[in-house]
């Protein structure tokens with residue numbers, strides 16, 4: 013049985029944090045909210061504890077974990093060198109949804125945290141629950157998203173329960189997370205920093221602070237040899253039914269629904285609220301205002317909701333790659349395995 017403790021209300025929740033800290037100190041894993049998605053944490057210097065994360069998630073062991081810290085001073089314990097650009101990024105974006113890749117100090121963190129790479133990804137989350145937990149614990153916490161590997165990341169405590177009930181001892185439930193997609197992963201070990209995973213801190217925001225940053229397109233990331241962020245090569249963010257991308261255009265979607273219904277297929281439509289009147293069998297909203305920020309917040313909830321339907325396929329509308337749109341389109345393309353709707357699709 014997994015305990016899910018509410019920590020988002022103005023009640024005395026000191027006991028909940030104390031229990032979470034005890035579990036972590038005793039080599040257990042605990043799920044907790046961040047401003048991006050829920051994380052599944054373990055003390056990052058405890059090899060046996062970190063292994064439990066991989067086991068609970070069913071995560072491949074060659075995919076390294078992000079280390080979360082609660083104070084700036086801790087950083088130098090885990091990394092060899094903090095460049096000027098890294099310092100500028102810390103000042104501008106921490107606490108916040110930016111993970112920076114540094115050369116790791118050898119033999120400090122558990123080897124499965126870095127999956128035997130000589131680098132480590134570190135971030136300071138901007139969420140009251142996460143920060144409180146980290147500061148009470150006073151140790152670095154390795155935490156991937158708290159979903160079963162391959163599923164959409166959890167943006168609510170309930171999502172963690174859906175995926176991991178019975179396989180972890182505790183979820184600190186802080187309600188719905190803020191941004192809704194994972195942190196930006198920025199490799200600062202190169203002369204020109206590279207965005208390995210787009211996220212809450214956008215290329216535009218980074219360039220204001222540190223100058224040119226490269227953001228390989230999705231196709232570039234998938235071509236060639238081993239991807240630099242090992243996690244990006246796996247199937248990700250996918251509900252059970254196949255996902256197809258479609259242009260956010262009323263007529264296009266109406267035609268698609270008609271064609272699919274003629275084939276006897278049941279369709280879940282994921283789209284902005286203004287398209288909710290279309291004749292889909294299920295509709296899950298990307299939001300009222302149809303902004304990228306709102307779509308990021310709703311994306312994983314909508315993808316996850318499809319699993320409670322008997323839809324044969326999911327149609328998901330696309331958006332611009334401006335701002336957090338780059339992260340949204342990165343996750344949507346992965347969730348669809350790159351497939352776009354066309355009238356002759358064969359399931």
Ligand code: TXA
Nearest residue numbers: 048050051076131132133156157194195241242243244
């Ligand atoms: O917002 C987030 O980043 C959330 C919350 C919980 O903090 N965490 C998260 O972790 O998304 P995860 O494990 O689902 O994704 C971590 C990504 C993976 O794509 C992984 O390959 C990459 O970061 N990564 C981690 N360490 C790396 C390293 N040393 N070099 C390159 N990529 C790394």
Ligand code: MG
Nearest residue numbers: 156157165194
């Ligand atoms: Mg993940």
